[in-house]
Amino acid sequence: MANKLKAGIVGGTGMVGQRFVQLLDNHPWFEVTAIAASSSSAGKTYEEAVRNRWKMSTPIPEQVKNIVVQDASKVEEVAAGVDFIFCAVDMKKEEIKALEEAYAKTGTPVVSNNSAHRWTPDVPMIIPEINHAHLDVIAAQRKRLGTSTGFIVAKPNCSIQSYVPQLHALQAFKPTKVVVSTYQAISGAGKSFAEWPEMVDNVIPYIGGEEEKSEQEPLRIWGRVENGEIVKADSPLITAHCIRVPVTDGHLATVLVSFERKPSKEQILEAWRAYRGRPQELGLPSAPKQFITYFEENDRPQTKLDRDLEGGMGISAGRLREDTLFDYKFVGLSHNTLRGAAGGAVLIAELLKAEGYIQPK
Numbered sequence: 029m030a031n032k033l034k035a036g037i038v039g040g041t042g043m044v045g046q047r048f049v050q051l052l053d054n055h056p057w058f059e060v061t062a063i064a065a066s067s068s069s070a071g072k073t074y075e076e077a078v079r080n081r082w083k084m085s086t087p088i089p090e091q092v093k094n095i096v097v098q099d100a101s102k103v104e105e106v107a108a109g110v111d112f113i114f115c116a117v118d119m120k121k122e123e124i125k126a127l128e129e130a131y132a133k134t135g136t137p138v139v140s141n142n143s144a145h146r147w148t149p150d151v152p153m154i155i156p157e158i159n160h161a162h163l164d165v166i167a168a169q170r171k172r173l174g175t176s177t178g179f180i181v182a183k184p185n186c187s188i189q190s191y192v193p194q195l196h197a198l199q200a201f202k203p204t205k206v207v208v209s210t211y212q213a214i215s216g217a218g219k220s221f222a223e224w225p226e227m228v229d230n231v232i233p234y235i236g237g238e239e240e241k242s243e244q245e246p247l248r249i250w251g252r253v254e255n256g257e258i259v260k261a262d263s264p265l266i267t268a269h270c271i272r273v274p275v276t277d278g279h280l281a282t283v284l285v286s287f288e289r290k291p292s293k294e295q296i297l298e299a300w301r302a303y304r305g306r307p308q309e310l311g312l313p314s315a316p317k318q319f320i321t322y323f324e325e326n327d328r329p330q331t332k333l334d335r336d337l338e339g340g341m342g343i344s345a346g347r348l349r350e351d352t353l354f355d356y357k358f359v360g361l362s363h364n365t366l367r368g369a370a371g372g373a374v375l376i377a378e379l380l381k382a383e384g385y386i387q388p389k
């Protein structure tokens with residue numbers, strides 16, 4: 029593509045921000061033209077701002093090293109240099125809400141990795157393969173914000189990508205009850221083992237706010253559009269346990285599920301194999317070719333072996349078997365900082381571009 033869309037990364041020095049920088053290096057449609065962060069990083073080159081805290085396994089891309097980091101609160105200045113922004117900031121919820129709305133009101137589309145707007149009725153929360161139709165509420169949101177081009181789209185919490193896609197592919201059989209336990213990597217908390225020595229040789233059975241998100245966000249993803257708002261679904265009933273485990277990346281889930289109409293094992297495997305979403309239809313650059321991959325081996329998927337499937341954008345499943353209390357149980361896995369965070373947000377931006385929601389300013 030000759031003229032790439034200009035992308036800004038607000039919160040570009042944090043762990044998710046760094047992932048955006050890494051993923052957008054040589055992206056076929058987008059080019060990073062602005063990076064914004066807190067006032068303490070503003071004025072430094074990106075290379076200086078992340079010196080001693082660059083956490084990616086690849087070097088800082090040449091193209092961004094000399095970008096001068098802007099102050100994220102100077103919304104008009106940052107917005108002037110971009111066609112749209114990714115936002116991944118570490119601030120209070122109300123401050124994030126106000127910041128994202130301020131960017132949207134400048135006419136700038138905002139693809140948010142934050143949780144602040146996930147329950148704002150006219151803000152779609154998108155997994156592109158599942159609920160791209162929720163983008164319809166953007167028209168109502170633009171009206172509320174008084175802009176014809178700006179808007180906010182949110183990405184859901186990372187953990188739900190490890191079990192919602194597999195359940196979604198089985199919607200025809202109407203899942204009624206779900207028990208999910210997630211085993212979540214330390215990068216989900218933005219940390220490495222060096223920064224969190226307590227996690228070495230340890231399991232912590234609590235992640236603040238995570239169980240509520242794991243139980244509720246899937247219902248919004250499966251919700252319907254009504255009068256310019258998303259109305260959440262009322263089934264299946266979901267209960268969750270969320271546990272922090274000593275792995276670097278990758279959230280694994282164990283799932284128990286019952287259905288209104290119990291499928292055969294073969295029907296489930298076929299539904300997973302055949303499932304294709306809008307990104308696959310459109311051939312989006314970051315879309316996995318195969319959305320859900322089933323592993324036949326009893327000891328797969330494994331976090332370390334399988335999290336990078338399809339560039340970290342593929343969803344895995346394994347160990348599907350009948351259960352004594354529920355209809356079936358299985359294991360799921362997704363990469364939390366790729367599919368579950370920056371990669372998922374880049375895929376949303378590609379969908380928005382392909383559907384005409386993001387254009388050159």
Ligand SMILES: N[C@@H](CC=O)C(=O)O
Nearest residue numbers: 186187212216217364
């Ligand atoms: N809230 C999640 C973030 C996703 O990686 C977590 O704490 O793991």
